[in-house]
Amino acid sequence: MPDFPEHIQKLQPYVPGLAINALASELGISPDDIVKVASNENPLGPSVLAKMALAETPPEIALYPDNDSVELTAAIATFHNVPPEWIVVGSGSEAVLSMAAVSLLTHGRQTVYSQYSFQAFAGAAQRVGATAVVVPSSDFRVDLDGLLGKINEHTALVYIANPGNPTGTFIENEEIEGFLRHVPKNVVVLLDEAYYEYLPEHERSRSVEWVRDYPNLLLTRTFSKAYGLAGLRVGYGIAQPNVADMLRRVRAPFSVTRMAQIAAAAALNDTEFLAKTAEFNATGLTYLYESFDKLGLEYIRSHANFVLVKVGDGVQMSQHLNRRGVIVRPLKSYGLTEWIRISVGTPSENEQVIAALGKELA
Numbered sequence: 001m002p003d004f005p006e007h008i009q010k011l012q013p014y015v016p017g018l019a020i021n022a023l024a025s026e027l028g029i030s031p032d033d034i035v036k037v038a039s040n041e042n043p044l045g046p047s048v049l050a051k052m053a054l055a056e057t058p059p060e061i062a063l064y065p066d067n068d069s070v071e072l073t074a075a076i077a078t079f080h081n082v083p084p085e086w087i088v089v090g091s092g093s094e095a096v097l098s099m100a101a102v103s104l105l106t107h108g109r110q111t112v113y114s115q116y117s118f119q120a121f122a123g124a125a126q127r128v129g130a131t132a133v134v135v136p137s138s139d140f141r142v143d144l145d146g147l148l149g150k151i152n153e154h155t156a157l158v159y160i161a162n163p164g165n166p167t168g169t170f171i172e173n174e175e176i177e178g179f180l181r182h183v184p185k186n187v188v189v190l191l192d193e194a195y196y197e198y199l200p201e202h203e204r205s206r207s208v209e210w211v212r213d214y215p216n217l218l219l220t221r222t223f224s225k226a227y228g229l230a231g232l233r234v235g236y237g238i239a240q241p242n243v244a245d246m247l248r249r250v251r252a253p254f255s256v257t258r259m260a261q262i263a264a265a266a267a268l269n270d271t272e273f274l275a276k277t278a279e280f281n282a283t284g285l286t287y288l289y290e291s292f293d294k295l296g297l298e299y300i301r302s303h304a305n306f307v308l309v310k311v312g313d314g315v316q317m318s319q320h321l322n323r324r325g326v327i328v329r330p331l332k333s334y335g336l337t338e339w340i341r342i343s344v345g346t347p348s349e350n351e352q353v354i355a356a357l358g359k360e361l362a
């Protein structure tokens with residue numbers, strides 16, 4: 001018998017949301033008739049600038065991509081007004097979360113994060129055999145004092161997502177700044193801002209400025225959500241060079257494809273598309289809240305592009321919605337058995353989701 005270490009044997013395989021094609025063939029309907037609101041993707045599709053850049057680019061798929069994503073790195077650095085050495089591009093921001101774990105954690109070291117945090121935090125820690133200290137959350141919020149209280153001499157990494165997934169809750173700028181001031185300088189704080197672009201201007205954090213002040217801060221952003229490039233797998237981290245350099249050392253070679261680099265560089269400055277995305281999202285959230293109110297459903301107000309809603313048996317409700325051609329995300333794996341997460345879709349998708357939910361509750 002191959003002798004896999006215990007921490008690997010204990011890993012659970014990642015369970016992605018149901019695929020559109022799989023459900024379509026099960027129901028015997030066209031994939032176009034399926035509404036997938038399970039993975040917080042952009043219902044508007046990709047940025048037009050990204051599509052144009054891809055269309056103009058010869059595929060060149062026989063060649064390896066640029067390992068260091070030099071042009072994309074330069075574009076991101078300019079965008080944030082930081083040196084290129086501060087940027088680490090990865091195949092999705094999940095890859096950067098993982099690089100942080102690989103470079104900082106090992107047996108005997110600890111990471112600290114909140115209950116109801118994005119599952120990739122747990123996965124990244126488990127894969128390297130580190131201990132995860134999970135701080136209870138009340139009201140689905142991150143208890144920053146609770147996180148601080150759990151940091152000890154074994155702690156190397158703290159994960160925080162803001163806004164959080166699957167909660168959609170938000171931590172104010174002042175609270176995070178206060179937290180950063182108290183974290184020991186040898187502990188890296190990874191602040192995952194995958195949903196940053198959905199925040200209204202007044203809620204957007206000064207996180208890039210904080211990276212200047214805190215050499216132990218690592219920010220992550222992604223092109224998978226508001227930029228609409230989830231299928232290409234590209235995201236990045238921003239940190240001072242000491243941290244960024246270590247992450248680059250553990251990054252899998254050539255892991256960001258050339259098409260991903262080109263599309264991301266083009267999408268980066270598509271402010272018009274980002275504004276439209278945020279506006280659509282805000283309107284969609286309002287519609288979902290009003291509809292949940294009418295249906296008498298409890299929900300958590302969200303700062304991202306999805307919403308948590310309490311429906312009774314979440315797994316069963318998801319299965320019933322599947323039969324109506326709607327794919328949502330049950331949250332049993334987060335210990336939230338009574339809740340489902342619904343991503344904001346197009347207006348017509350949102351209506352279909354609410355119609356299906358209404359029929360199931362009738």
Ligand SMILES: Cc1ncc(COP(=O)(O)O)c(C=O)c1O
Nearest residue numbers: 092093094161165194222224235
């Ligand atoms: C909080 C959070 N961080 C990171 C990610 C990872 O996104 P990606 O790897 O596509 O950049 C997600 C995706 O759902 C997320 O919800």
